[in-house]
Amino acid sequence: MMCVICKLGMMIDDFASITLEFGETILVFKNVPAKVCNNCGEEYFEDNILASLFEQANSPINQLSQIQLRHFIKNELT
Numbered sequence: 001m002m003c004v005i006c007k008l009g010m011m012i013d014d015f016a017s018i019t020l021e022f023g024e025t026i027l028v029f030k031n032v033p034a035k036v037c038n039n040c041g042e043e044y045f046e047d048n049i050l051a052s053l054f055e056q057a058n059s060p061i062n063q064l065s066q067i068q069l070r071h072f073i074k075n076e077l078t
Helices: 047-057
Strands: 011-022 025-037 067-071
Touching: 011 047, 025 047
Parallel strands: 025 067
Antiparallel strands: 011 025
């Protein structure tokens, strides 16, 4: 698949990080499966990956921390 942003690169299977903000807390997910353009670096995430990510993000947040780092957990939906 060709990148829709730069129209030069091809999308390859890779991993990326996603940052989400919930109120005063920032969640950073690492190692999220993605399609990444080998030219410009644009990242695309499949719907089932995003659904799983948001489900994981809704787990209890430690209210004492402002930044949390979480590793994406691949489940049976992804």
